[in-house]
Amino acid sequence: xxxxxxxxxxxxxxxxxxxxxxxxxxxxxxxxxxxxxxxxxxxxxxxxxxxxxxxxxxxxxxxxxxxxxxxxxxxxxxxxxxxxxxxxxxxxxxxxxxxxxxxxxxxxxxxxxxxxx
Amino acid sequence: xxxxxxxxxxxxxxxxxxxxxxxxxxxxxxxxxxxxxxxxxxxxxxxxxxxxxxxxxxxxxxxxxxxxxxxxxxxxxxxxxxxxxxxxxxxxxxxxxxxxxxxxxxxxxxxxxxx
Numbered sequence: 499x500x501x502x503x504x505x506x507x508x509x510x511x512x513x514x515x516x517x518x519x520x521x522x523x524x525x526x527x528x529x530x531x532x533x534x535x536x537x538x539x540x541x542x543x544x545x546x547x548x549x550x551x552x553x554x555x556x557x558x559x560x561x562x563x564x565x566x567x568x569x570x571x572x573x574x575x576x577x578x579x580x581x582x583x584x585x586x587x588x589x590x591x592x593x594x595x596x597x598x599x600x601x602x603x604x605x606x607x608x609x610x611x612x613x614x615x
Numbered sequence: 616x617x618x619x620x621x622x623x624x625x626x627x628x629x630x631x632x633x634x635x636x637x638x639x640x641x642x643x644x645x646x647x648x649x650x651x652x653x654x655x656x657x658x659x660x661x662x663x664x665x666x667x668x669x670x671x672x673x674x675x676x677x678x679x680x681x682x683x684x685x686x687x688x689x690x691x692x693x694x695x696x697x698x699x700x701x702x703x704x705x706x707x708x709x710x711x712x713x714x715x716x717x718x719x720x721x722x723x724x725x726x727x728x729x730x
């Protein structure tokens with residue numbers, strides 16, 4: 499149980515284009531989804547938190563107009579990198595959690611490697 | 616603000632030898648603590664977690680970790696390392712629901728296994 503998928507696993511795009519990454523919870527309802535970014539040989543940095551049906555909450559320094567997050571259903575959240583540039587190339591990982599009593603553990607997706615040429 | 620420190624950026628260990636990865640945290644409330652492993656180009660796999668109770672926690676792949684409140688530490692151990700344990704290891708502290716259940720990660724420790 500608690501499986502999270504991401505699509506695509508890899509994407510290469512030209513500078514200036516937009517890229518959408520999907521994050522799905524396959525066997526549970528994800529009331530909250532998180533988006534992380536990981537540069538090579540670095541740790542994960544939280545970009546934003548999204549609750550189903552609400553606007554995402556972005557961490558300090560993350561441009562919300564650049565990284566559009568939608569969490570329209572309890573099983574799907576999307577991250578759209580708008581007008582991507584080479585510096586946006588990174589590994590993007592999502593996680594999902596289900597509201598319950600106690601701590602709501604996060605379950606991670608396999609990640610999406612974005613390369614912007 | 617919360618923080619997680621993994622003092623060792625790299626550790627090299629011989630196959631069959633024991634391994635200990637250090638993790639220190641700073642958090643004002645009762646911490647929820649996690650260890651994850653990440654192979655190159657892959658997502659995170661949960662090794663073990665501590666929420667409460669017994670401070671010695673057993674995880675998958677033969678790993679264990681001990682929570683020491685007095686030292687604000689949650690060190691990961693494995694008695695005998697296998698070549699497949701070569702990977703990046705991340706310690707994380709989970710915040711309370713009131714703080715959004717966010718995770719704060721340490722910088723990671725890369726483990727290299729010598730044959």
